[in-house]
Every structure is written in C-alpha cells, then in structure tokens.
Amino acid sequence: ERAREILESVKERDDTRLGVEAMELLDAYGIETPHGEIVDDPADALEVAEEIDGNVVMKIVSPDILHKSDIGGVKVGVENEDVFDAYEDLITRAKNYQPDANILGVQVQEMVDLDNGVETIVGMNRDPQFGPLMMFGLGGIFVEILEDTTFRVAPVSESEADEMTKEIDAAPMLRGARGNDPVDTEGIAETIQRLSQLVTDFPAILELDINPLVALPDGVKAVDVRLTVD
Ligand code: ADP
Ligand code: MG
Numbered sequence: 001e002r003a004r005e006i007l008e009s010v011k012e013r014d015d016t017r018l019g020v021e022a023m024e025l026l027d028a029y030g031i032e033t034p035h036g037e038i039v040d041d042p043a044d045a046l047e048v049a050e051e052i053d054g055n056v057v058m059k060i061v062s063p064d065i066l067h068k069s070d071i072g073g074v075k076v077g078v079e080n081e082d083v084f085d086a087y088e089d090l091i092t093r094a095k096n097y098q099p100d101a102n103i104l105g106v107q108v109q110e111m112v113d114l115d116n117g118v119e120t121i122v123g124m125n126r127d128p129q130f131g132p133l134m135m136f137g138l139g140g141i142f143v144e145i146l147e148d149t150t151f152r153v154a155p156v157s158e159s160e161a162d163e164m165t166k167e168i169d170a171a172p173m174l175r176g177a178r179g180n181d182p183v184d185t186e187g188i189a190e191t192i193q194r195l196s197q198l199v200t201d202f203p204a205i206l207e208l209d210i211n212p213l214v215a216l217p218d219g220v221k222a223v224d225v226r227l228t229v230d
Contacts, residue, residue: 036109
C-alpha cells in the first residue's frame with residue numbers, strides 16, 4: 001500500500017510524471033535499488049554520503065527533469081569533500097535549465113560497479129491494441145543505437161521473462177562473453193516479472209522505464225526509474 005501512496009502523491013502535486021522519487025515503488029515490489037536517499041540540503045547530502053562510505057552518485061530530483069544527464073544532472077564518483085559543491089551545482093544547473101522547475105532535492109546514491117555489470121533496460125508501455133507491453137533490452141546508449149529489444153504482454157510468466165533475457169541479439173553479453181563473468185539473468189527475469197506485476201496492479205501507470213537496470217554477477221540493481229501516470 002506504500003505503492004498506492006506514492007502514486008497518489010503525484011496527483012496531489014498536480015503532475016503525471018515521476019522520477020527517482022519513485023524508487024520506493026520498486027522497493028515495494030521487491031526490486032532491488034542501490035542504497036540512497038533524497039535530501040533537500042547539502043548538509044544532509046553529506047550525511048548520507050558518509051553513511052554510504054565511499055564515493056557516491058548525486059542526481060537532481062525533479063519531475064520536470066526526467067533526462068537528468070542531458071542537463072548535467074548526474075554526478076558519478078563524488079568524494080565526500082566535493083558533496084557540498086556538487087549539491088549546489090546540481091541545483092544551479094536545474095534552475096538554469098528551467099527556472100520554474102519543481103525541484104524536489106538531490107538523490108545521493110551508492111555507486112554500482114558498472115565495470116562488472118551490464119546496463120539493461122526494463123520498461124512498459126501501454127499499447128492500444130495489446131495492452132501493457134513489457135520491454136527488455138540493453139541499456140545506456142545501446143538502446144537507441146541497436147534497437148535490440150524484445151516485448152511481451154503483461155503479466156508475463158516466469159518462462160516468458162526467461163525467454164526475454166535469451167532472445168535479444170546481445171544475450172551472449174549477459175552470459176559471459178569476452179571473458180566477463182556471466183550476470184544474474186535469473187535476477188533480470190525476476191525483475192521483469194515483478195515490474196509486470198506492478199503495472200498490472202496499477203493500470204494508472206501509463207509507461208515506466210528502469211534504465212539502467214544494472215545486471216551484476218551476483219544480482220541486479222535498478223539505478224534509475226521514470227514513469228508517467230494518467
Ligand atoms: P538519466 O537517465 O536521467 O540521465 P541515470 O540515473 O540513469 O540518469 O544516470 C545516468 C547514467 O549514469 C546511468 O546510465 C549510469 O551509467 C550512470 N549511473 C547512474 N547512477 C549510477 C550509480 N549508482 N552507479 C554507477 N553509475 C551510475
Ligand atoms: Mg537513466
């Protein structure tokens with residue numbers, strides 16, 4: 001029911017879009033996310049960074065800025081001593097981009113080990129003909145360039161989700177190509193299923209993307225999310 005509260009909060013602020021403030025929605029459905037918190041002042045950002053222990057990622061949190069990197073709204077590998085400056089810089093960039101943007105704060109997030117992982121994308125779009133379509137493919141820049149994606153109508157079964165991880169052209173990358181360790185494809189399939197359950201439970205979700213879902217040898221982590229509700 002936490003999920004319902006989150007979705008209702010977006011209506012209260014008279015909007016239809018949600019960004020990383022919707023991470024809890026994923027938590028509620030058992031989809032693992034990196035440790036992190038959204039804060040609205042630099043001192044709190046530093047506190048979270050210190051708890052995380054190590055370099056962090058900092059992201060602008062605003063329903064008006066759902067493509068955060070495009071405006072320099074994602075800082076990767078921030079050291080504790082740079083957290084204050086990074087915080088101010090993110091807010092400044094957001095305001096320069098859109099002076100009246102609704103800025104909810106800054107997310108301070110644990111770093112995920114991309115060197116040993118594969119960035120994938122799991123998404124959903126409601127098709128007028130087929131209904132909720134689950135999508136899976138490689139994440140990052142590959143999504144647009146290769147159009148290497150696969151679709152199933154939600155709710156997807158365990159075996160359908162498993163098929164999805166096997167039938168993209170890049171499937172060998174998930175299973176340990178070029179001397180890399182294979183990543184947790186069962187975790188990917190489980191995430192597809194859990195997300196499919198979420199969008200089945202909430203027809204008000206019109207579209208939703210986890211991009212990237214980082215697949216690691218020992219699990220998966222949903223690093224970014226955005227969705228639209230009606
Ligand atoms: P957006 O898609 O809005 O630009 P993301 O949160 O997806 O913002 O971040 C952009 C990119 O930054 C990701 O695709 C990933 O490569 C990198 N990144 C984001 N968060 C992390 C993280 N916690 N650990 C490592 N890399 C990250
Ligand atoms: Mg993203």
